[in-house]
């Protein structure tokens with residue numbers, strides 16, 4: 001005899017009929033939404049901003065330099081072409097974070113997506129980093145948090161759902177191979193590993209606290225995506241450590257950012273999506 005379903009043993013099935021389900025293109029569509037991306041002038045940021053615009057979002061590009069932000073915004077296309085804007089925002093400065101967010105609301109009036117991507121870098125590694133430098137690098141996490149909280153509080157006050165994406169790193173999950181840097185360049189900074197590990201964990205913490213208000217928080221962690229300035233010998237060594245035997249190129253993050261920003265990931269929060277060519281798999 002088959003047990004009758006009860007409240008406790010019934011398998012929850014969707015009540016949505018197939019013909020009422022959102023089409024897959026609709027799930028990834030960002031038309032009508034606004035996305036703020038920090039550090040959008042950078043190597044990955046430019047590509048991520050492009051992806052958001054191509055998916056239909058109106059993009060607010062931020063940089064520490066207003067002119068740079070405006071130049072990047074002017075290059076963006078998609079359904080909202082012509083309405084993308086650039087604003088000034090320094091994530092290491094709370095006053096600037098608040099001023100940037102206020103300006104966004106004044107000029108655009110709405111926000112549904114935040115990509116915390118900007119990064120104030122540090123050259124020093126574990127051999128010579130000073131306490132002040134270490135502390136300063138960690139300030140990037142403070143900036144991510146303050147901007148995320150500002151956005152969350154506004155979204156809740158407007159009864160709006162939101163998607164927040166933090167840029168982590170494979171180096172927030174694993175240590176680095178010392179031999180890939182030795183004799184060429186400083187090691188990957190200890191403060192960077194500390195920072196990115198903290199950002200992955202902050203993502204989980206905020207996701208849990210804000211889930212009931214429909215504020216999703218996820219982390220996108222790139223693996224090795226060296227920019228054009230990277231030491232070529234170091235890049236060769238990094239390739240040997242990658243299961244795919246090569247480095248990532250920025251557009252290989254584009255699908256992931258649109259996924260995390262859109263309804264395609266509506267039941268996902270508190271997660272760390274690692275795009276690393278298999279680096280952390282072995």
Ligand SMILES: NC(=O)c1ccc[n+]([C@@H]2O[C@H](COP(=O)([O-])OP(=O)(O)OC[C@H]3O[C@@H](n4cnc5c(N)ncnc54)[C@H](OP(=O)(O)O)[C@@H]3O)[C@@H](O)[C@H]2O)c1
Nearest residue numbers: 039041042043044063064090091118119120167169222225
């Ligand atoms: N590339 C990789 O291999 C890799 C791997 C893992 C994780 N990531 C992460 O991905 C993100 C983007 O990396 P990327 O390689 O594109 O770096 P990038 O080329 O150095 O760009 C970083 C951007 O951050 C902005 N920035 C610097 N200081 C800032 C501040 N105080 N406030 C706000 N923005 C600031 C800069 O823009 P402005 O000068 O215009 O302000 C810069 O364009 C970073 O969070 C990074 O840690 C990168």
